[in-house]
Amino acid sequence: MTSSPVHPFDLLAIDGLLTDEERAIRDTVRAVGDRELRPHVAEWFEQGAIPARDLARRLGKTGVLGMHLTGYGCAGTSAVSYGLACLELEAVDSGLRSLVSVQGSLAMYAIWKYGSEEQKQEWLPGMAAGEKIGCFGLTEPDAGSDPGSMRTTARRDGSDWVLNGTKMWITNGSVADIAVVWARTDEGVRGFLVPAGTPGFTAPEIKRKLSLRASVTSELVLDDVRLPADAQLPQARGLSGPLGCLNEARFGIVFGAIGAARDCLETAIAYARDRTVFARSLASYQLTQAKLADMALELGKGMLLALHLGRLKDAGHLAPEQVSVGKLNNVREAIDIARQCRTILGANGVTLEYPVLRHANNLESVLTYEGTSEVHTLVIGKALTGEGAFR
Structure with a gap:
């Protein structure tokens, strides 16, 4: 007996947790990704090159560059809206989300938070528009x-x-x-x-x-x-300056990794439903369904965690160790989902005809940058024990 499939996010009614504005921003970025980015991303990945300036202008026109900042041509959206944009961009490719994260959460945020008014006026409007990188x-x-x-x-x-x-x-x-x-x-x-x-x-x-x-x-x-x-950035003093910027970028990764995992899982479900093995749909086998169910659970939990951290950030209560929880969990689970999805696709999973191994390769870098999994583990350990174990 068959029935209409449910999207993994619908298992936990994720859309009902978002405001109308958040859903509208998410849908806009998703549409831009599907229309202007996804058709080209496998070729860019294979060539190891992107049209960076053209992409920056496209993304600037969409309004995602520095979108969570206020003034100077920035949209001033909520943290959750920014996170959802990161999710949709990384559902296309982690490299594209990285372009946006570095532009907005690192370079622009550093100028916005620590720069002089002259520095802000000189650089931020052009960076928000994608005219300057x-x-x-x-x-x-x-x-x-x-x-x-x-x-x-x-x-x-x-x-x-x-x-x-x-x-x-x-x-x-x-x-x-x-x-x-x-x-x-x-x-x-x-x-x-x-x-x-x-x-x-x-x-x-x-x-x-x-x-x-x-x-x-x-x-x-x-x-x-x-x-x-x-x-010199006049308001930056000590390592708190760059580390404050890193926390902004890590927050985007908490959502972004879920986007990569969602794209893998959507691909695996569609493939399993279409692929016939021993005269039956691959999706009808218990082992396949067990894999899909486990991945959907972790994806849903990761999304709920991302939304919770986003609400904390919007309320001004997000602590660095909480960002570490989100980055550690969601990237780790995203890699596991990408690898498991590859097994469902079999040999087809290692080609660029499907996105899963591309996502898995990208997530290896995401696991390392903006704080390795080991560093985030120790940040959480220090929060739990009060003892620093870095040295």
Whole structure:
């Protein structure tokens, strides 16, 4: 006996937890993704290249760049609405959500939160429109999970600053018009705005990636880069500056990972219903249904967690360890769902005709960036015990 299938989110009546505005924003981003991004993403992934500037303008026109910020051409939406946009973008590809996260939650947020009014006026309107692209230079070759050990330095020379160092794994780096670079000074860690084309500043692109191929990833090299005094972000003091930006980006990942997992599960369900094995639909076998049911449970729980954290953020009560709970759980479960969906698709699952292995490859990077799973585990452990285990 057969009946009409239920969408995984309908098992928990997810739509009923959203406002009309949130559903409208979600549907708008989903439509743009389906119409303008999804038809091309497999090709971009295979080529390891994207039309970054065209994409930034398209996304700016949609209103998702810095959408959770207020003023300066930004939409000023709720955190939940921003999260839902991230979910829909990552349902297409993690690389596209990364472009939006780095632009809005890292580069734009750093300027919006810590910059001078002049810096905000100069950069934020163009970045919100997608006419200008930003990147965020914190991670270094030998300083990933421990940003406090960064080696990039900024020293005063008269009224100027001179920066030296290298940043690594920087999304948008080689196409960025402005780089937010964090460096060690005699007064602690400070942030600086480094425009593209500044003498001594180069951003070679990192090639031969097996993950996030539909994304620009670069190195930032600073060789006696001289900046005026007003290039410094005046309100950023110490590591709290960049770490505050990272929490913004991690929040988007909590929702984004669910988007990748949802796309995998939708693909696997449709495939199982259409595929005939031993004269029966693959979906009619108990082992297949057990896999689908387990994945739907984890997907639904992850979505409920994301929405709960979004409501806390909108109320101004979201704690960093709660973001760690969301990032750790949802990315971990998303990878498991992508891998399990691949087994349902069999050999077809390893091709770019279907999105599941592309999502799985991308999620390996998502598991690592914005705090590894190990780091988030220890953040939660410290919250539970009061004891720091990082050193």
